[in-house]
Each structure stands twice: as structure tokens, then as C-alpha cells.
Amino acid sequence: xxxxxxxxxxxxxxxxxSVKIECRSLDFQATTMFWYRQFPKQSLMLMAxxxxxxxxxxxxxxxxxxxxxxxxxxxxxTLTVTSAHPEDxxxxxxxxxxxxxxxxxxxxxxxxxxxVT
Amino acid sequence: AQxxxxxxxxxxxxxxxxxxxxxxxxxxxxxxxFWYVQHPNxxxxxxxxxxxxxTLVKGINGFEAEFKKSETSFHLTKPSAHMSDAAEYFCVxxxxxxxxxxxxxxxxxxxxxxxxxx
Numbered sequence: 001x002x003x004x005x006x007x008x009x010x011x012x013x014x015x016x017x018s019v020k021i022e023c024r025s026l027d028f029q030a031t032t033m034f035w036y037r038q039f040p041k042q043s044l045m046l047m048a049x050x051x052x053x054x055x056x057x058x059x060x061x062x063x064x065x066x067x068x069x070x071x072x073x074x075x076x077x078t079l080t081v082t083s084a085h086p087e088d089x090x091x092x093x094x095x096x097x098x099x100x101x102x103x104x105x106x107x108x109x110x111x112x113x114x115x116v117t
Numbered sequence: 118a119q120x121x122x123x124x125x126x127x128x129x130x131x132x133x134x135x136x137x138x139x140x141x142x143x144x145x146x147x148x149x150x151f152w153y154v155q156h157p158n159x160x161x162x163x164x165x166x167x168x169x170x171x172t173l174v175k176g177i178n179g180f181e182a183e184f185k186k187s188e189t190s191f192h193l194t195k196p197s198a199h200m201s202d203a204a205e206y207f208c209v210x211x212x213x214x215x216x217x218x219x220x221x222x223x224x225x226x227x228x229x230x231x232x233x234x235x
Contacts, residue, residue: 043225093160110160
């Protein structure tokens with residue numbers, strides 16, 4: 001149980017285009033999903049917290065107009081990187097918290113490798 | 118505020134020898150602590166977690182960790198390393214806070230790369 005999927009696993013796009021990444025909780029309901037980015041050889045940095053049915057909360061220094069987050073249902077959150085640039089190339093990982101599981105444990109997706117050319 | 122310090126960026130061991138990955142934390146509340154493992158280009162897998170129950174926590178694949186409040190430490194150990202243990206390990210802290218869906222944010226350590234030699 002507690003499986004989180006991400007789609008796509010890998011995407012290459014041209015500078016100036018937008019890319020949407022999906023995060024799904026497959027076998028549980030997640031009121032809260034989190035989006036992280038991980039640069040090569042670095043740790044995960046929280047970008048934003050996504051609560052179902054409300055606006056996402058962004059961490060300091062993360063541009064909300066560039067990284068659009070939508071959490072329309074208890075099993076799906078999306079991250080759209082708008083007008084992507086090469087510096088946005090990174091590994092994006094989502095996680096989801098089980099509504100009924102407690103303990104604030106987060107279950108992580110496998111990640112999406114974004115390369116902007 | 119919460120923070121995590123992983124004391125070693127790289128640890129190298131021989132197969133069959135013990136593993137020790139060190140982690141110190143700071144937290145304003147009663148923390149939950151986790152160890153995650155990440156294999157190259159993969160997502161994170163939970164090894165074990167501490168959530169205010171027993172201070173010695175056993176996880177998957179023979180790993181365990183001991184929560185020591187007096188030392189603010191949560192070191193990860195394994196008696197005998199296996200080649201498949203080679204990966205990056207993250208110590209993570211979460212403030213349980215006062216509840217609500219906005220609490221429980223995770224703060225990651227910088228990671229420790231474990232290399233296992235045959």
C-alpha cells in the first residue's frame with residue numbers, strides 16, 4: 001500500500017515552453033501533497049505544500065507564478081513549470097500524506113527528471 | 118525551526134562490515150525522525166521512522182536507528198553491509214507541531230553516500 005506515482009518519469013522540453021508533472025496517490029487519499037526539487041548531488045528542497053481544494057503554500061524563494069500547483073482531488077496534484085529555462089532542469093519529486101495514516105509520514109513518488117534545452 | 122546535520126557526506130565500508138551513518142537534529146517540538154534511502158535516479162524509500170515510541174527503531178533490510186534525545190542524535194546502523202546497500206541516505210526530521218495539514222513538513226539532511234566495497 002501507500003504507492004505514489006509520477007508522470008512523466010523523464011521529460012525534455014525547449015526553453016520557453018511549459019511542462020506539467022502529475023503526482024498521484026494510487027491506493028490512499030492524500031489531503032496534502034508536497035513538491036520537492038533535487039539538484040545533482042544535493043538534498044531535496046521543499047518547494048511547496050499542496051492542500052486539496054485550496055491554494056498551495058510556497059516556500060520562500062519559490063516563484064508561485066512559475067511553478068503552478070493544482071491539487072484538485074484527493075489523489076492528484078500537478079506541478080506546471082511555466083516558461084521553463086535551463087536552470088529549471090532538475091529532479092522533481094512529489095510526496096503524499098495519508099489522510100488516515102497519521103504520524104505525518106510522507107510517501108514519495110519516483111521522481112521526474114526535467115531537462116530544459 | 119528544525120534542522121538536520123548528517124555528519125559524513127561519504128562513508129565507505131567493505132562488504133560484511135558494520136555501517137554507521139551519523140545524524141544530529143534540532144527541533145522545536147517533539148520530532149518525528151526518518152531515514153530514507155535513494156538509489157541513483159530513483160525516488161526515496163523509507164527505511165525506518167521514529168515517532169515517540171521505542172527509542173530503538175528497526176527498519177527494513179537489517180537497518181536500525183536509535184533516538185537519543187540527550188545527544189539529539191538519530192544514527193543509522195547495520196551490522197553487516199551488503200553490496201546492494203550502496204546508495205544515498207537521508208536523515209529527515211519532521212515537527213509534529215500542533216496538528217493540522219500544514220504541519221509535519223520534512224527537513225532533509227544533506228545526504229550521505231554509502232559505498233560498499235567487495
